[in-house]
Amino acid sequence: MYGLVNKGIQGLITDNYGVDIWEKVKEKSNVSTDLFLSNEPYPDEITYDLAHDAAEVLNISLNEVLINFGEYWVINTGQKSYGSLMQAGGSGLKEFLINLPNFHSRVMLIYPKLTPPEFNVTDINERSLTIHYYSNRQGLKYFVYGLISGLGKMYDQPVKIEIINSRDNGSDHEEFRVEW
Secondary structure (H helix, E strand, O other): OEHHHHHHHHHHHHHHHOHHHHHHHHHHHOOOOOOOOOOOEOOHHHHHHHHHHHHHHHOOOHHHHHHHHHHHHHHHHHHHHOHHHHHHOOOOHHHHHHHHHHHHHHHHHHOOOOOOOEEEEEOOOOOEEEEEEEOOOOOOHHHHHHHHHHHHHHOOOOOEEEEEEOHHHOOOOEEEEEEO
């Protein structure tokens, strides 16, 4: 994953728990770098280790870390670093979610080595829809859950998110039912 993701985890931890906790997470993860370069790819294992070890250091579940990180990513990293890209996604939650399948096409212009997930949106209704999430990376469904929750916060639109299908149950992808 790109360094921007690892910088996001660092920001989540330092903003909410302090630099000392971040140093403990880095030490536990055997991360020696003091600075992640946003535009440089890093092995996925570094990101997974940081998230896993953050859960241990913070004494919360990995799922909680991933949800919190997803929300943080949208509210902080996304809006602060890529405000115009986020705004181009739509003027409201529903429009942004419907446009989600096209989002990473725009991101790949900035990060050409990106291996993005795929999203498909179905069952679109006035107050709900279903998001299908496909990725080569395992274990990120709660990060996506957090992203959706963060988008609800970004648009000041409370959301109810239900994971209705998962690779944990033998599917080839995750499905999220989103209501607002």
